[in-house]
Amino acid sequence: MTEHENEHERDTAESDGTGDRSSWRFFHATGAAPTGEPPALPPPPPWREFTGEPVQPAAPDDERAVHRRLGTHGSGPNLRDEDIDTVNAALLLRRPLLVTGPPGVGKSTLAYLIARELGLGRVLPWSIVSRTTLRDGLYEYDSIGRAQAIAAWRAGADPSPEAAADPAAPSPERAPSLGDFVTLGPLGTALLAYRRPRVLLIDELDKSDIDLPNDLLHVLENGSYDIPELVRSALPTADVFTDDPGGRAEIVGGRVACREFPVVVITSNGEREFPAAFRRRCLPLEMRAPSREQLISIVVSHLRRRPEGVDTLVDDFERRLRNGGTQSVDQLLNAVHLTTAGSFQADADGRKLIEMLLRDLAKGR
Template identity: 35%
Template sequence: MPLNLFRGQGPVEPVTDLDERLPAIDRSALRSAGQYIADDGLRHAVDVAVYLGLPLLLTGEPGTGKTQLAWRVAAEFGLGEPLVFETKSSSVAQDLLYSFDAVRRFSLAQVKAGADEAERDRALDPRRFVRYQALGQAILLANDAATAQAWLPPGAPAPAAEGRRSLVLIDEIDKAPRDFPNDLLNEIDRRRFRVAELGDDYIAAPDAKAPIVLITSNSEKQLPDAFLRRCVFHHIEPPDDERLAQIAAARLPAYRGRPRLLGDAVAFFQSVREDALGLSKKPSTAELLNWLDVMVGAGARLDQALKAQQQTAADCLGALCKTVDDRVAVAERLAAWQGPQGRSAG
């Protein structure tokens, strides 16, 4: 493997030229919204959700592009960066809307105990201790400046005068406790919420500027029926050989023009995903892209077949396989690989 970046033995001689020794590979396309490729089914699902004003719930294997779709939709509709909420096992519905730093406010109250009343009121204005999260921020941004300003801390930058639409990504909602989706029903349905620490008033997003909401799930748990009824659903299937090659060529500039290595590597990737191999974790599209990427850095010849470069490919399998047993099985399949026509070999 010609990377030769890490020696791992002998006297420690600090590497001072690591940046120069790393392969000069342009990875910007891997993260570019402009290189995202949605199939017809996914395009129609986005259209339906936007038309109906309902959240789009996306399921599919990890690494199939569910999260990256948010950046493509936001870019194409001119909505700026997506507002992202990364769901945790401890998440509650309020976390998607706002957080309130009660501890900091209490501590400051002790410090300001001797201040005059006006100064103390300014310092302890509850709006100063509110931090709006993805959906709460999107609802605020949808309102005109005068309406939104009343909910923001004094001196905060004024939002757009007429309000604007945003895109909210609720990522991996199935990680949350079961009650989390049900507790969001009113906020998602009516696109409004209140900050209990500021009183009983609600702030709502005008229909004309309502946020677009994308929700991803890895299907680790069943979501409540009441929540599902309020969503447009789409399952992203693993791509076939042609779409994988198309995605790789778009995301990895070195593979544009569909060199021979790309076709062989895609065929091999699909073969190891077959149920007969019994992998505990089937590699995803994202892991295929990483494997293709590092093989270029390791000196693989794009114009040669995978079979002719098996050692280089095997040295890079850590990008494709994530357990010991899976790596052994895939390495054995690679050693027996005869090319796309030998897809069942091994």
Template identity: 40%
Template sequence: MTTWHLFKGQGDPSTVDFPAPPPWRRFAMRDAPLHNMVEIEGHYDSPYWNPARTYRTPMRILDAINAALTLRRPLLLTGRPGSGKSSLIYRVAYELSLGPVLVWPVNSRTTLKDGLYDYDAIARLQERRLQHDGDASAPQSGSEPRNMPDDIGRFITLRALGTALLPSSRPRALLIDEIDKADPDLPNDLLNILEDGWFEIPELQRHESPEVQVRIADPIADRADKTAYTVITRGRVSCAEFPFIVMTSNGEREFPQAFQRRCIRVDLAPPTEDDVCRIVAAHLGESVAQDALGNIQEFVNSEDVAATDQLLNALYIVHALNGGNLSDEQRIKDLLMRPLT
């Protein structure tokens, strides 16, 4: 293991010291007040981190992961469906104490603004009308109708990418899932964000108050049915540490060269027999992994495309619940392990 590897792929949560980013990846907001990031300290036993605890990192991609961490560049991870692409970032965030993973799922209608923030202009207009109607109907004792403060922050929510760019002492972890399903314009629209690490909210820049409190994305707070907030100054969000971004792709399209050169690109090869044994043991125990070795070898050597979670589903029923009763095995495999292509 080389000395520049921050992430080992098999350690317990710890707070490692990140090296300084290269000169071309340092941002102007490093001296700004830092957002109080939700740490994973005290959440080790939370079910939220189950994907991280059971994920087994392919050792052959450690260089790519650590290059992305060190150079503050996004990791573009390409692999077949069900190969564990989306789970990798949970393992990294868990081991390096990067806080809960922010998730931005992408589809063909997704725009850049969907990842940055949401502004509910209709709700704000309705509230202002209600305030105006209330003022107009209230008894007037020789005074003008009162002017209620315009709390625009109640109608703005930072989404996953916007929250990841808040200035914090450590990089946040952001998953941009299935970016190959996006509109062709989205990768190009992301270029400035990936290069500069900041964005502006025009609605706040036009507002009379220089500081506005807004809601943010926070997976831990959401699970506790709570709301997390931060304060935006002059309508601008700029990172102090560029987030650790993993973008997943099923390889269904090519990306522009300008987008590719801003990423660390790696192909996630199909898992080896050893990889699958480690995955099965992590989820179902060593005994099941040994009993199911024949199934694992058949899965690895098959020309049909199936996902690892399909194998886990079948092994759970056949070996963990059904005591390895082979009379049901083929029927269950035919049901749960149908090829994806």
């Protein structure tokens, strides 16, 4: 068969659906970090292209947070082939993932799995409570601190040696900078202009006030927002704090705009429905409970060994799930670690303690 015929056969197989349908994937849910250069992401669709400026330095890493979530071997949530396809579609289309499922199945862990495998640096976690507002995720402005700093500056510099050694301390030569009192939140930091996207975890959005999902629509659609305090100041640029430890970023004209739309993982325990306009902008992914092999892999990854007796505990954990219980993988890890620590005795008192650790979370005790 000639090379031309081979190419024609491959094209035919792809067009009729008999070829390798997974060849378009660039995220494979392996949990392994890149060995060399991180994989290049495919270009976005034209309607999801952004041109934010100025370009920020690459995102910092946070291996300790990744290890806490994934363990040393990168064991992540139990994803089916269709789940992996959904993640890749969200990454390709630059759309948020709306991840649902029972507590403890690894919904928030998925963000760390994506960040590690694609080499996207530190995950920006935003935990939602009933009082959370959109501005909490975008930025914080310390107006009281700025007023106090201006008053101190007008009164003159502090003559103490400590103040002299502090470059941020008020002095006659340096008025307090407006940017020193602005701190970008997780969402605000994710929307800075990075060459590679940041990973933003919006955790438990269903716990929010009813207005927050609607408030997110404009930001998620446009990939930008204004900081009114900086806009009103008419400063051409401002150097502000970010959500990264010790991070700073230059803001031009009071406007933050992304260059690469962030990888947004939104988790929900299904406590309420979201508006149709919000769901239209997200790709849904419903996660299932880990398989037995996945549970053992998670234990080995976190404890760096396969403890004796782990199979019995995993079987007990699976039985509780099959009986309709609400359990979290964290409970299994705690039980395994406890029973393999020191001279723990699995007597009547020990068994009672294990029962407490593996209790049904839906029963409220």
